[in-house]
Amino acid sequence: MAACETCGNDYDMSFEVHAQGAVHTFDSFECAIQRMAPICEHCSCRIIGHGVQDGGHWYCCAHCAREKGAMALVDRA
Incomplete structure (x- = not known):
């Protein structure tokens, strides 16, 4: 499990986005959009x-x- 960097939810189905040399962890596409x-x-x-x-x-x-x-x-x- 990993915590979403936008909302802080610790979710067993979180995912990573790799962009411009950084790794970001999110629990939903909505949170990924809001952050990135x-x-x-x-x-x-x-x-x-x-x-x-x-x-x-x-x-x-x-x-x-x-x-x-x-x-x-x-x-x-």
């Missing part, structure tokens, strides 16, 4: 899909990117 998913720089939601990037800035969608001035990003080509 980037945050949209406009609306602050967790980016659990592909998201969009402008330079070093991450957004959940092209609308949020445009709201921050990244006018070249679109949802559809």
